[in-house]
Amino acid sequence: MKDNVKTLGWPGEIFEVLKSFGIRQVGYVPDSGHARLIELVRAEKSMRAVPLTTEEEGVALACGAWLGGDKSVLLMQSSGAGNCINMLGMLNECRIPLLTLVTMRGQWGEFNPWQVPMSQGTVTALEALGVMTRPVDRATEIAETVLAAGQLAFNTGRMVAVLISQRIVGAKQFK
Numbered sequence: 001m002k003d004n005v006k007t008l009g010w011p012g013e014i015f016e017v018l019k020s021f022g023i024r025q026v027g028y029v030p031d032s033g034h035a036r037l038i039e040l041v042r043a044e045k046s047m048r049a050v051p052l053t054t055e056e057e058g059v060a061l062a063c064g065a066w067l068g069g070d071k072s073v074l075l076m077q078s079s080g081a082g083n084c085i086n087m088l089g090m091l092n093e094c095r096i097p098l099l100t101l102v103t104m105r106g107q108w109g110e111f112n113p114w115q116v117p118m119s120q121g122t123v124t125a126l127e128a129l130g131v132m133t134r135p136v137d138r139a140t141e142i143a144e145t146v147l148a149a150g151q152l153a154f155n156t157g158r159m160v161a162v163l164i165s166q167r168i169v170g171a172k173q174f175k
Contacts, residue, residue: 110171
């Protein structure tokens with residue numbers, strides 16, 4: 001797979017970083033920004049892709065995975081970050097690591113006004129619960145940011161969110 005990373009772009013680079021951490025469980029609410037990464041995870045025999053009905057289930061998944069000896073990652077959009085707030089307190093109090101990759105909405109060329117408020121509040125809301133945020137605005141910096149965030153999360157028992165700019169993911173178009 002490493003030979004194909006260049007052709008897979010930033011989702012392929014993230015996938016390789018996740019494999020290097022030994023990530024076994026990947027929780028996600030279906031999202032076009034993470035679509036290629038989700039496809040890669042679903043094709044990988046050493047990882048289990050877990051579709052969620054709400055992002056807060058992913059926080060519980062991360063907790064259970066860690067207590068069971070596995071590492072996990074939570075994929076979500078910024079609009080789902082608010083759904084996790086109450087559950088994040090448990091991980092903070094218990095010092096359970098969380099690595100989450102958040103595709104941002106409500107930023108670059110957004111068409112949906114409902115996405116803007118949570119986009120503006122994502123960093124503040126996450127940091128209020130002890131989640132360290134690491135924004136990324138350039139695709140060339142995603143792999144190194146995910147690597148550093150994962151090291152920080154798994155080595156220190158902290159919660160770290162990599163915020164992938166809508167500029168990278170691309171703005172959805174209303175049809």
